[in-house]
Amino acid sequence: MDQEPLNMTLQVAEPMNDINTYCTKLGKQARTASRQLAASSTGKRNTALLATAEALISNLDKIESANHQDLVAARDHGLTAAMLDRLTLGEHGIATMAKGLRQIATLADPVGSITDLQYRPSGIQVGKMRVPLGVVMIIYESRPNVTIDAAGLCLKSANATVLRGGSEAFHSNQAIASCIQQGLAAAGLPKHSVQVLETTDRAAVGALLQMPESIDIVIPRGGKGLIRRVSAESQIPVIKHLDGVCHVYIDDSADTEQALNIVVNAKTQRYGVCNALETLLVAQSRATELLPQIAERLQTAGVELRGCPLTCSHLADITTACEEDWYAEYLAPILSIRVVADLTQAIDHINHYGSAHTDAIVTRDFSNARRFITEVDSSSVMVNASIRFADGFEYGLGAEIGISTAKLHARGPVGLEGLTSQKYVVFGDGTIRE
């Protein structure tokens, strides 16, 4: 089947003579669509989401064929098993995408809500109205399901989208894009509400990143290399998620069972994720008691431990951590451990070496808990909970388009609200300023 030319992919394989002309046109179309989306009803946008879900299911064969075409090419190019796995959709994957869209349709519409409306002494009423950002560009790597997640969240929040997936998933993404077009048409929404780039030419990304007049925000999803490149090049604000160097600090008064459970869960529940534990900090007063128990549980699970000199004095069989270990995002069964004098040293360590992603304290002390959440400068700070909870779904955002480690605009898991902004609305009765 993979040799048979697919209509869907043929339709989009138009010659790309001039990338700049193509990108300028695409940007203008996105801006126009964003104006129409901003004025569209919640109902229409939900209709488009549900109709896209339907289209995914009814076009299952076509999507699988396109995905198969990508997989054959990927194997020819010698992609690793892990990359092939990320690229593979399959019937279950397609059903999951459809389910995701239906879930997004059930979420509350963030757009248009007016809050804090109050009278001022002048007689005007002032409030804040939640509005879409406008045009969101998302640049991602191999997983084609991101096409649906991203388009779905942006559509729900009334943003137009420009999507640039991995070149290895080109045919899969085009097949999915065709389903989105069916969904938009069914709801009577502009077809340029969601535009999936019809070229894999990298120059297109470069050109689009210079178009702040057409695109309001860029979200790169993928490895650090991608994120750094996009941030360096972009003239458009970027919601970026770089490292997840996350900590758990076991305080003097920590409950032993809670400490052990949280450390084991945070380190071993999944290794390759940004909210996994990378450095454990243990209060000196608890080192003798806790370090051997922690080491036993983690080493049994196959985790390599690297410790500060004090940690090594308690655990004879581990290697000594070097300076780089404290900055490391292992994303692997490796953990660095440091014994700290007290809460102050723990906070200083986290603010110095951490990546401002997610950090937790295990404690029974109220004042220390209060200090930790105030003084640790991270996007999520936790007390007596596993840092693995740092996630849009777990936080009740309904879905997540990324996790921001920046301080401005959105910080931490970014859901629908993070895809919106607020403007002021003022109501008067012919009111003028004296």
Place this chain on the structure above:
Amino acid sequence: MDQEPLNMTLQVAEPMNDINTYCTKLGKQARTASRQLAASSTGKRNTALLATAEALISNLDKIESANHQDLVAARDHGLTAAMLDRLTLGEHGIATMAKGLRQIATLADPVGSITDLQYRPSGIQVGKMRVPLGVVMIIYESRPNVTIDAAGLCLKSANATVLRGGSEAFHSNQAIASCIQQGLAAAGLPKHSVQVLETTDRAAVGALLQMPESIDIVIPRGGKGLIRRVSAESQIPVIKHLDGVCHVYIDDSADTEQALNIVVNAKTQRYGVCNALETLLVAQSRATELLPQIAERLQTAGVELRGCPLTCSHLADITTACEEDWYAEYLAPILSIRVVADLTQAIDHINHYGSAHTDAIVTRDFSNARRFITEVDSSSVMVNASIRFADGFEYGLGAEIGISTAKLHARGPVGLEGLTSQKYVVFGDGTIRE
């Protein structure tokens, strides 16, 4: 008195051999101070604000001397009367700065408030905590009172500040900085909480804009040239306020008196401000009735009118507006007027030619008001109120550090809340992720 060397200025006139070393040190000091401020109490920060106000009053003579020194130099350099006026502090100006600080002290502390705290099915509680941005750099031009306004708002919101005022106000700013230091010392807050650059070398600004590790946000306050230069150079996010090309649209159903009052107020209450009226849009159905009345009122006030061809057909004595007029921020007694077919054309005009600052509709029609506030993509949208209300004080923010025309983070007048961000807080009871 201006020839007598001032202690305050002598103290700071240290040789600036290596700008980069100086800026790096300053940035690190700011970062350290920001950590301490984030952990400081509301009470201490208020004490510092009130003690600075006291210091301003008790050092009145010294500040006036320093200001005099700047004024003499400015006159020698041939600054315009308007610039000299902006530079002049005087007893009243100093008292006003002290009053401003006392007002900031009375505002509610935005930092530390936890909102939306709710239980999740997993057993964790998730909420959002308001936190300072960290280190705020403010670059401004001649007015030395900005030193106090900016330092006061940042201190209240627990941000460390790096301030770079106009070189023509150098001595005034250093004298004010000395009062801030007295205030910080009185409250036991770190002296590097507020750092006023001790050099007028432009290279310092360039160096600081490359230090995102030390500075979290930059706010340029001044002319468009300054803002464009800072935005182009900065590696740090910028809260910027570019043009204020603001509109009033008189809808078919507008009340005549309201329309006239709002137009006259919006155009003539002050000319040189960003929220003044620059383009008036009039529904075609009301042109014959309203244009002569508007013209009479505005021309009596000395306003030059420039109209579209239809407007000119009603007002014989005015000039025809050219394409650039629709993009113009006159900041002067000039108004461009366009007759539009309907609400749709008005919205299209505003979104195309406007600067997304502030725009108003005058109408009695509920649906049109609803459409206008939804579809006009500006930081403030108003119904039956003068656009001159777009202002932090009028909106009840207590104070304002600038008006943002960007969509991310803060949009519209930026008060204390705009100087903060939110992080997630998670509370558990040894809760782990399954």
